[in-house]
Amino acid sequence: MTTTGRRAGYGLILPILLILFASYFVFAAVQGEYGVFRRVELEAERDLLRAELANLDQQAARMRDATRRLSDDYLDLDLLDERARLVLGMARTDEILVE
Template sequence: MSNTGRPGVSGLIYFAAIFCAGLYFIFSAVQGEMGLFRRAEVAADRDQLREQLDALEIEVARMENLTHRLSDDYLDLDLLDQQARDVLGAMRSDEMVVR
């Protein structure tokens, strides 16, 4: 007997397997470990970390400037006076403190 009128069970199984594999790959491409959503999260994290790096580089440059101004090669007396007052809590007799 020949069943030429309808597809066989093996054809349905083959179609279902191909369909499921396609769904799996689409899901992985969108939401998998290396998918589109994860890529957007990584890009957002990268931008946030880059902003933090920029802020830290500005802070390092400021600290390097202050360190250079207090070094043996170049001594800024005003900065030294300010630092001594901050650390020691000292003030001159002709100054007033406003809180």
């Protein structure tokens, strides 16, 4: 009777080990470094970085435009007047200053 009991016990070991082995891979596929959750985090981070890049592209375009408008080839006198008064802290005689 003891040999039959041993064989029944050994018959359970292999399925249990296979279940544990499969569980490890399922856990790694979901929670691991390259798992599903990490992919979702990376996609969210990618979306944030793309939005930040779009914002920086807009700022760079505005700066390029302002630089072009102040260049020797194309001088925008209104922009030059605005920047000069801002930097020098001056105003025209016909302007009213509100502080």
